[in-house]
Amino acid sequence: MPLFILLFLLPAMAFAGKTLPATNFQVTHNFIEKMSNEHQFDKDELRSIFAKITLVSAEKPNKTTPKKPKSKPLSWDKYRTLFITNTRIDRGVKFWQENLPALQRAEKKFNVPQEIIVAILGIETNYGNNKGTHPTLETLARLAFGKHRRWKFYQKELIEFLLMSRENALPPLSLKGSYAGAMGYAQFISSSYRYYAIDFDFDKKIDLFNSPTDAIGSIANYFDKHQWHDFGPYARPITLTNSQSMYAKSSTNKPKNSAQYWRNKGFKIDNDINNKTKLAFIKLTQDDHFETWLTFWNFYVLTRYNHDNRYALTAVLLSSRIKQQFNQPNSTIL
CATH class of the missing domain: 1.10.8.350 (Bacterial muramidase)
Structure with missing residues (x-):
């Protein structure tokens, strides 16, 4: 026509x-x-x-058709059980063993712990088993x-x-991913693929669809470019009074004020935390109450990958469980 x-x-x-x-x-x-x-x-x-x-x-538009009610977000306890399972932990250990040299290289180059990279791949695609259709x-x-x-x-x-x-000589009609356009092992959206994905297996192409090595390096590079602090802590549970809980956010909360600032406000901050360390607080909804956590800079960086606090804390907890089973020394500090 x-x-x-x-x-x-x-x-x-x-x-x-x-x-x-x-x-x-x-x-x-x-x-x-x-x-x-x-x-x-x-x-x-x-x-x-x-x-x-x-x-x-x-x-x-059909004016008589009622709008679908918004679904209620999963509570924190239900959300984490979707990902922190024995099967996923076992697969994480297996993936770590099979890709140990690449994970060691990524950790050395970018100072992002291996177990964090493994956990992200576990949450995103179950180690490449669910890249999207x-x-x-x-x-x-x-x-x-x-x-x-x-x-x-x-x-x-x-x-x-x-x-x-075009840049990576990939056939656009053949590429598949999530319902929102995220792709490959790491589930990068297109802009992240262009700006953060790297050729980590040195085959002169960036392929997050078929190369777990490229995915490992790209995740580490993503966190590095978002100002990851070398081997810093992530989060710890904290009990807050009713008046203090107003500072704990359900949405992403960027650390802006120092431990000394919060101590001066009467918060009980653990003695091992330096006065200059910047902190924030989050709250996660359970079925009948809130769970509150003190968070550090690297937790905020994790939320740059996915802005949901539940996602970031799941990555932290899953990484710790995987590392424990992998039997590495010096387990991740929450």
């Missing part, structure tokens, strides 16, 4: 609610024009690629071109995805 006829038909399709080739939509052609002008992509090549994925045209190009296009509240973010990630594919 000639392009001018296709574009004429687009408004009539707006409320069809059908799954159609992406090239049936004006937004796709606008995007292709942008990629050609700003990043020198070949228009015909992009049209050919986008013709092989589908988008869903907008449907008329959603076609990433189509996933990002649907999120970028639809009515998602973060469509601008996903359009940026779609741009990064195409640049990433």
Whole structure:
């Protein structure tokens, strides 16, 4: 079908609610024009690629259809049991044993403990066993071109995805990942892949889909670039009074004030913590109460990978369990 006829038909399709080739939509052609002008992509090549994925045209809103209620976030005790299991710990030990040289190199180069890297890979993809089955190009296009509240973010990630594919000679139609566009062993989004992924197995390509070694180095590099403090502590449980608990945040809480500052406010901070060490406090929801933790800088860096405090603390606890079973000396200090 000639392009001018296709574009004429687009408004009539707006409320069809059908799954159609992406090239049936004006937004796709606008995007292709942008990629050609700003990043020198070949228009015909992009049209050919986008013709092989589908988008869903907008449907008329049904005012009688009730909105789905928002699901309640899992409580901390339920969340951690999804990941801290004997099976995942055993697989973590096996992965560590099989990839020991790469993990040792990453720790030496970036000063990120091996067990933290192993734990992140365990949480993200169960050591490469669950990298995702959603076609990433189509996933990002649907999120970028639809009515998602973060469509601008996903359009940026779609741009990064195409640049990433071109830079690493990866076939964009073959790549698969999560429902939100995260990819490979480490579940990097496209921008993280471009800026933080590294060739750690020295084969002159960056491949987070098939190379656990590249994934190991890339995770360590990610934390290093987010200002990881060499072998610093992460978190410890702390009991707060009712008035003190107002300083414990459910969302990410960046350490800004020193231990001395909190001591002056009456907080009972352990004596082994230096007065100049910056601290923060978080609270995690259980079924009927809050659990409070004192957190250090490296805990905050963990939340740069995933902003959920539950994720970061799960990584800490899982890493400790894996290291204990791996039988390494000097277990991780919480």
